[in-house]
Amino acid sequence: MIVGCGSHQIDYKQFKMVPISKRTSRDQPESVAADNVGIILSYHRIADPGLDPWGLRVSPENFENQLSVIRKFGAPVSLRDFVSSYQTGNVPKNAVVITFDDGYSDNFTEALPLLKEFDIPSTIFVSSGFIGKPYFWWDALETIFLRPYRLPRNLTLCLDSGQAEWNLGNAVHYTREQYEKDCISCKWRGEPGSRLRIYHEVYETLWLVPFRRRLEIVSEIVQWAGYDNCDFAVCIPLSTSQIRKFDSEDLITIGAHTVNHLPLDTVNGNERNDEIFDCREKLQGIISKLVDTFAYPHGKYDHESSKLLEKYDFLCACTTEESPVNKRCNPFLLPRFAAANVGGPEFLNWLSECFAGR
Numbered sequence: 001m002i003v004g005c006g007s008h009q010i011d012y013k014q015f016k017m018v019p020i021s022k023r024t025s026r027d028q029p030e031s032v033a034a035d036n037v038g039i040i041l042s043y044h045r046i047a048d049p050g051l052d053p054w055g056l057r058v059s060p061e062n063f064e065n066q067l068s069v070i071r072k073f074g075a076p077v078s079l080r081d082f083v084s085s086y087q088t089g090n091v092p093k094n095a096v097v098i099t100f101d102d103g104y105s106d107n108f109t110e111a112l113p114l115l116k117e118f119d120i121p122s123t124i125f126v127s128s129g130f131i132g133k134p135y136f137w138w139d140a141l142e143t144i145f146l147r148p149y150r151l152p153r154n155l156t157l158c159l160d161s162g163q164a165e166w167n168l169g170n171a172v173h174y175t176r177e178q179y180e181k182d183c184i185s186c187k188w189r190g191e192p193g194s195r196l197r198i199y200h201e202v203y204e205t206l207w208l209v210p211f212r213r214r215l216e217i218v219s220e221i222v223q224w225a226g227y228d229n230c231d232f233a234v235c236i237p238l239s240t241s242q243i244r245k246f247d248s249e250d251l252i253t254i255g256a257h258t259v260n261h262l263p264l265d266t267v268n269g270n271e272r273n274d275e276i277f278d279c280r281e282k283l284q285g286i287i288s289k290l291v292d293t294f295a296y297p298h299g300k301y302d303h304e305s306s307k308l309l310e311k312y313d314f315l316c317a318c319t320t321e322e323s324p325v326n327k328r329c330n331p332f333l334l335p336r337f338a339a340a341n342v343g344g345p346e347f348l349n350w351l352s353e354c355f356a357g358r
C-alpha cells in the first residue's frame with residue numbers, strides 16, 4: 001500500500017525487512033562483483049524480537065553469534081577507515097562495517113559490551129530530536145497495539161482532514177495465544193479487524209499527518225491506552241550521557257541521522273537543511289568533536305541531500321540499498337545490508353555468499 005505525505009508518496013512496504021535468506025548479491029554482473037570491496041551492515045535494536053513488524057530487532061544471542069562470525073571469517077573495520085580507502089581497494093579482504101541506526105538505548109546496554117568483547121568497531125547514527133525522550137513515536141504505537149494487553153474499544157484521532165475512527169471490536173483483547181501466533185507468522189498487516197491490522201492502519205494514518213501533529217497524536221494515543229512513559233522503557237532512545245560514554249569508547253563513532261527521522265525526499269529545502277545540520281550541531285555539542293558520517297532515515301534521499309552532505313564536509317552517507325560496496329560506489333550513497341535476526345550458521349552462509357560475490 002502506498003501512503004502519502006503531503007504531495008510526496010511513501011512506498012510503505014519498502015520499510016519492511018527482506019528475510020536474510022532471500023537476500024543475495026547474485027544478481028550483480030560479474031564485472032561489478034569483482035570490484036566488491038566489503039559490506040556494510042545496518043542494525044537498529046539489540047533486543048528480544050517479540051512481535052517485530054519491521055524486522056528491526058536482533059536478539060542479543062544472535063548478535064553475539066553474528067559478531068563471532070564476523071570476527072572469525074571477516075575483517076571488521078570502522079566506517080571511517082573503510083571510507084578512506086575503499087575506492088583504491090586498499091581495504092582488508094572480507095571487510096565488514098557495522099552500523100546502528102536511530103540511536104536506541106539498547107545499543108549502549110546490549111550491543112556495546114559485545115562489540116568490546118569481540119573488539120569490533122561500530123558507527124551509531126543518532127536522530128538527535130529523540131535523545132533523552134521516552135520513546136520513538138513508532139515504537140509507542142508498536143508497544144500499545146502489539147502487546148497482549150486490553151485496549152479501550154473506540155479510538156478517535158482528530159486529523160486536519162477530519163476524524164479517523166476505529167472500533168476495535170474483538171481486537172480490544174489481544175490474547176497471548178494470538179500474540180504468539182503473530183510473532184511466529186508475522187503475517188504482513190494481519191487479518192482485517194485484528195490487532196496487527198489496526199496497528200498498521202493507525203501507523204499509515206499517522207504518516208499522513210505533519211510531523212509535529214503526529215507526535216501530539218501519538219501522545220494522545222498513549223493516554224488513550226492508559227500507558228505512561230515508563231511503559232516504553234524497553235525501547236527508549238539514547239540519553240545524552242550514554243552518547244558521551246559511547247563516544248569515549250575508541251570502537252564507537254557517533255554519526256548523524258537527522259533531527260526528526262524524516263525521509264529527506266519528502267521535506268522542503270529549508271527543512272532538509274535543518275534536519276541535517278541541526279542534528280550534526282546537537283551531536284557535536286554533546287561529544288565535542290566533528291560528526292562527519294551520516295545515514296539517510298528510511299534510506300530515502302534525493303540528489304540535493306547527498307550533494308549538501310558532500311559540500312559541508314561530511315565524509316560519507318549510508319543508504320539502505322542492499323548490496324556490497326564496490327570501488328565505484330559514491331561515498332555519499334553507500335549501500336548497506338539490514339542485519340536479520342538469524343543465528344550464527346545462517347549468518348555465516350549469507351556472509352560467505354556476499355564475500356564470494358554471488
Ligand SMILES: [Zn+2]
Pocket residue numbers: 101102257261296297298
Ligand atoms: Zn532510522
